[in-house]
Amino acid sequence: MNIANEAVPERKAAKKRAPRIRKGDRELSLLALPSVLYIFVFSYLTMFGVAIAFKNYRYDMGILGSEWVGFANFKFFFISEKAFIVTRNTVLYSLWFWVVTTLCALLVAILLNEVSRRWSKYYQTVMFLPTFVSWVVVMFLTQMFLHHDFGFVNRALQDLGLERVRWYLELSHWPAILTLAHLWKSIGFSALVYYAGIVAIDPSYYEAARIDGATRFQMARKITLPMLTPLIVILMIMAIGSMFRGDFGLHFFVPNNSPLLFNVTDIIDTFVYRALAVSGDVAMAAAVGLYQSVVGFVLVVAANYTIRKISEENSLW
């Protein structure tokens, strides 16, 4: 009896509500409308645009009018040795940058915690400065050091009685130069992330360790690092998720877009840009871009899946 009595009005209410949209919902939808339209145009329309990768795109015919060519654009890219080179560079640089930056940032963060708060503020500000300049500016800064005639490094080598180096012609130095440039620009940001993690560690752990007579080094190894491990792991998985996306600015500007260096500096992003803006090979650029997007998508999904397994609250969805 009771159950029936209660159930009936509820069902009635549900029925009454279901087909109509509440006034509040309508207003909220209206609030969201500009952003929804924006996202639709700039994100979803470009997703449909991947059709270009399967077409012989012609500007005068548009996306719909151009002729389908199947996988020809992909074939063109993958049978060239370029596919291997740019993929290798993109992946290796991504992973290598992550390893180097993480190790240095951890060291800096741990040491930052050892100096007084006042000094740590100054150091942080200084380390943050490169974050505020664009890669274009970094290109000029790099030239200051590496310019063949006037560059600081070559002048210093000369003063030491050594040979000048033609930096912008020699392949073998560039992995190191790019690593340094990347580290210089990203260390402040990364160190801060880990520093925030260290500050959040419960001080009583250190208190207890000190009573047990632990040294600073032991504390760092047995308390700080293990406590930071979840953060490190999550950032690592995210780095793997985005390893197919390189840093265009770094690879385009720092080597000054020098064709001689492409073998060691070129990544998918710069390759696509050149195919589009320089050689005008729109369809092939689209195919390579799609290859990057699809592999990137798989990696992001896999990375998120892994993070979910480790810690649910850190996953993106």
Add this chain to the structure above:
Amino acid sequence: MEVYAAKLGRGGQIVVNGFFLLLSACIVAPFVLIVSVSLTTEEKLYELGYSFFPRGFSTLAYEYLFQSPGVILRAYGNTVFVTLVGTLLGLLLTALIGYVISRRDYRFRSPLTVFVFIPMMFSGGLVPFYILMTQYLHLKDSLWAIVLPGLLSPFYVLIMKGFMGKIPYELVESAKMDGAGEWRIFFRLVVPLSTPALATLGLFMAFNYWNEWFNALLFINDDTKVPLQLLLVRIMNTLDFLRNNSEYIQSLGINMSQFPNESVRMALVVLVAGPMMFVFPFFQKYFVQGLTVGSLKG
């Protein structure tokens, strides 16, 4: 934490501080070098190369730039326009959608959230974007080509939603009781309450727009529409051209060493990057807050 920090012995303090002073020096060095070069005379530059102390001090490069400031001022104007409009519009769009999907009672909350976050995982890539901008929206050589692409990032929406989700629903409820519509609630209640999030994200956006060069590189050819960063790219390319073709230039009767080109371009870099370097450390606090908000979730 202070207690913990103070436990490091005096010797240790010196070592650690020494490490940081060295690191700071390495980080600042390129900036010092560029300022120094911009203040060096051209003859000394050719003679001694780039060095950390301006030997043969001269402000000629700056005087040269200020003599005909038209190009720089216009580039500044373009960048300021892009930064202001982009940041304000971007904040509005981000706040609107972030707020709506933070409302637990909103009927289309989950589908809308999915709609916003799918672009975070998959994008069409550069080419469809380029074609959309040039062939369909006809934005080539328009400053809107720099403003529009960066307006809304799903990641910022995520942060905004997280912040707005913490505003107690009772407040919204009571405003409704008083007869306020959703628009009024948003602009009069939610926006003022979200000032910290708006300030943080606004700062990030302003920073991105100020340093924007990618879309400018793709879409801007018109000399009057060039923003600061693209101006630097162009200066670099032009001077590379002059330098690599010095014989050709000389055949035209132009003496390259008379023209203060090395110091001028470095002075230009100082003028472009300088304001940012002075202004942004003051906002560093907010950046740090923004970072911690960001790192809490992803």
